[in-house]
Amino acid sequence: MALVEVRGLRKTFGPVVAVADVSFEIKEGHCTALLGPNGAGKSTILNILAGLLPATAGTVRFEGLAEGADHRSLIGYLPQQVALFGWMTGLEYVRMAGELTGLDRPAADLRARELIGLLGLEAAQNRRIGGYSGGMKQRIGLCQALVNRPRLVILDEPVSGLDPVGRRELLDLLKQLKSESTILFSTHVLPDAEELSDDILIVRAGAIVIDSSLTALRARYERPIVELELDDEATAGSWLETLASRGVKGEHRGAVIRWKFETSAAMRAGAADVYASAASRPEGVRRIELGQTSLEDMFLEAVRQ
Amino acid sequence: MKRWLVLFRKELLESWRTSRWLWVPLVFAVLGALQPLTSHFMPQILEAAGGLPEGAVIEIPPPTPGAAIAASLNQIGTLGLLVLALVGMGAIAGERNAGTAALILVKPVSRPAYLLAKWAAYNLLMLAALILGQAAAWYYTDLLIGPVPASDLVASTLIFALWLSLVLTILLAFGTVMRSPIAVAAATIGVVIALAALAALPGEAMAWNPARLAGLAALRLTTGASDGVILPVIxxxxxxxxxxxxxxxxxxxxxxxx
Incomplete structure (x- = not known):
């Protein structure tokens, strides 16, 4: 059952078409990644879903609600730039967010303390947000998004502003969250999408170019590859030539040559050739690797098409 | 209603933490107190400043108590109004630019509740500051010049509060359509100046103009009459x-x- 159904969504800013006729579904309990290059319209789609931007055309329908009904009490939203009131303390902010979703004060206080504890901010909960670090603000932002136990959590580039440690912590948190909530998050960090999500939406220039589950996407785009890294880019040409004469076509980016195959049988034959050539002239070879194309390759393919 | 109250509390906490509750009433109190003090001590001030030829005699008729308070109300109507505009110019435009408004409005809060919470909080601040300013003016006038009927004082405060409340409403309304807080303040002051200039036109054509409320509040203090107040109030x-x-x-x- 789809939790959210988006049909024919369109948003224009004057002559600029930010989102052009986008339709998709968000499945209950799934984590959906909205991928796309900068300026593809990811934030616009999320802002419309969050109720902050009116759509030019199209509908957003939540399960159990009439079309276009106010669904703000069902969602939690974390924007790209978390802007909180610096003069408030973390606890006050999350408590206020809870009260604004309809909790009474004692319940909001309880829920705020629970979330702040979960995100490890107790020590700072009574300090002003103005003195918080970026990572702490992000976590308070997450607390305010989760305070009403939303059915859909919308996160706009949740890890983009964080240092590697903060990013790791947040990803682990989102993994926990996945088990109890439906999540829709945007990112341009592909490994994050691969790590967290069940479904992938790829947007390019305001349109959805891929809408698929991660498994189906892998099955469709994943291809066996052989990679050969050399010491020196200059010799790559001669390597490609030698192997091309045996029917193995590849391409190189810098000192890394990659051969992509349609089937694993073809890959076995090709790999044998590559290994044989490497064995016959091992000098200058840094590594040989068998593998699969990554989500990044699919992504680049999809947004270039 | 309940969520309105949450937002109203947030507004009050904000103006408390940012010290607006300290210095806006303080400015109004100083403006209120200054006028009766300077009118009372004007001869001494002139004498201390010097520059008058020997033997020159200047007779300054002491103002009536009502006129002294009316003059301080006039100060509040210019400088006090400017302070209110500066304090409230970012109420909506600033929150929009910072992105904090988005995080509030993504909650199930109605737009009118968001707006009215701000409106009520700023009006409360204005009312407190105005009452303090009027009390200061009344205290020094009573001490140095003479008594003023309490009914005139209360009536003029109410009439003037309505005018300032309209100015605050204009300020908040501009905040919803303009991005820059400075532009919000400038547009509001522009409207106030235009309304006041029109209100100064003689005759009955401007009898409805709400900017007349400022003059009518002063008139009530100097003459005790409040003719013609109904129309601008409406x-x-x-x-x-x-x-x-x-x-x-x-x-x-x-x-x-x-």
């Missing part, structure tokens, strides 16, 4: 209601994201 109240309605619509139509 327009002011109607304008406040209409502006809040229009601003709520503007909030819905204009995206609240930076």
């Amino acid at each position: 327009t002011a109240v109607a304008a406040i209601v209409a502006l809040i309605g229009a601003a709520s619509v503007a909030l819905r139509l204009r995206p609240m994201i930076a």
Whole structure:
């Protein structure tokens, strides 16, 4: 059952078409990644879903609600730039967010303390947000998004502003969250999408170019590859030539040559050739690797098409 | 109503933590107290300043008690109004630019509740500051010049508060359609100056003009009469209601994201 159904969504800013006729579904309990290059319209789609931007055309329908009904009490939203009131303390902010979703004060206080504890901010909960670090603000932002136990959590580039440690912590948190909530998050960090999500939406220039589950996407785009890294880019040409004469076509980016195959049988034959050539002239070879194309390759393919 | 109250509490906490509750009333109190003090001590001030030829005699008729308070009200109507405009100019435009408004409006809060919470909080601040300013003016006038009937003092405060409340409403309404806080303040002051200039036209054509309320408050203090107050009161109240309605619509139509 789809939790959210988006049909024919369109948003224009004057002559600029930010989102052009986008339709998709968000499945209950799934984590959906909205991928796309900068300026593809990811934030616009999320802002419309969050109720902050009116759509030019199209509908957003939540399960159990009439079309276009106010669904703000069902969602939690974390924007790209978390802007909180610096003069408030973390606890006050999350408590206020809870009260604004309809909790009474004692319940909001309880829920705020629970979330702040979960995100490890107790020590700072009574300090002003103005003195918080970026990572702490992000976590308070997450607390305010989760305070009403939303059915859909919308996160706009949740890890983009964080240092590697903060990013790791947040990803682990989102993994926990996945088990109890439906999540829709945007990112341009592909490994994050691969790590967290069940479904992938790829947007390019305001349109959805891929809408698929991660498994189906892998099955469709994943291809066996052989990679050969050399010491020196200059010799790559001669390597490609030698192997091309045996029917193995590849391409190189810098000192890394990659051969992509349609089937694993073809890959076995090709790999044998590559290994044989490497064995016959091992000098200058840094590594040989068998593998699969990554989500990044699919992504680049999809947004270039 | 309950969520309105949450937002109203947030506004009050904000103006408390940012010390607005300290210095806005303080400015109004100083403005109120200054006028009776300077009128009373004017001869001494002139003498101390010097520059008058030997033997020159200047007779300054002491102001009536009512005129002294009316003069301080006039100060509050210019400098005090400017302070209010500066304090409130970022109420909506600033929150929109910072992105904090988006995080509030993504919660199930109605636009009118968001707006009215601010409106009520700023009006409360204005009312407290105005009462303090009037009390200061009344205290020194009573001490140095003479008594003023309490009924005139209360009536003039109420009339003047309605005018300032309209100004605050204009300020908040501009905040919903303009991005820059400075532009909000400038536009509001522009409207106030235009209304005041029109209100100064002689005759009955401007009898409805709410900017007349400022003069009528002063008139009540100097003469004890409040003729012609009904019409501008009606327009002011109607304008406040209409502006809040229009601003709520503007909030819905204009995206609240930076």
